[in-house]
Amino acid sequence: MIEVKNLSKQFKAPTEEKGLFGFKKKPFWAVKELNFKIKKGTVASILGPNGCGKTTTLRMIAGMLTPSKGTAFVDSVDVRKDKQTVKSKIGYMTNNTALYDRLNVIETIKFFAELNQLSEEVYMPRAEKLFTQLDMNKYLLKRVADLSTGMKQ
Known part of the structure; x- marks a missing residue:
């Protein structure tokens, strides 16, 4: 609440x-x-x-x-x-994604997880489950620069 x-x-x-x-x-x-x-x-x-x-x-x-x-x-x-x-x-998403264009998606997830002091044992299962549910595994190795704004969000 x-x-x-x-x-x-x-x-x-x-x-x-x-x-x-x-x-x-x-x-x-x-x-x-x-x-x-x-x-x-x-x-x-x-x-x-x-x-x-x-x-x-x-x-x-x-x-x-x-x-x-x-x-x-x-x-x-x-x-x-x-x-x-x-x-x-809480999650907060603006229209400015502030992501690093040179990183791929999995590197970006790792970067922000570590920034928030989450261990790989915590964030990787969550990321794998979410990407599988959303049918987005094909994007994990794509560079952020190559994603649409909607995909970045």
């Missing part, structure tokens, strides 16, 4: 007014006092116009951005107190 309680994020944006060291900055709320619950197994989406705080909200829930106020819980784990555990429980 994901629970969001009074989740808020404040940024400082440059104004047109110049100060001694460049433009003065004025605080603004990208997200202010957001509350919701999403039960486990529920498919949900966040909709809204550009600049309304969708990405900021998701980045806070995923532990990639620290809230200014409030918090979010992923399976009862507080994102403010234990970002690493939250990151291990």
Whole structure:
């Protein structure tokens, strides 16, 4: 379950007014006092116009951005107190894949597994099962640069 309680994020944006060291900055709320619950197994989406705080909200829930106020819980784990555990429980995919084009798919899986301190005994069976279920074994030795955006995601 994901629970969001009074989740808020404040940024400082440059104004047109110049100060001694460049433009003065004025605080603004990208997200202010957001509350919701999403039960486990529920498919949900966040909709809204550009600049309304969708990405900021998701980045806070995923532990990639620290809230200014409030918090979010992923399976009862507080994102403010234990970002690493939250990151291990949630997947976050942007349209920018940030993958290394020169690596093949299996090298990419190994790289990110090791980055997240997963042993080969843990990640390889998971990867093999997933690639078999998705009928994607033929892509394991392909370079990331040769994959479509959808395949990269």
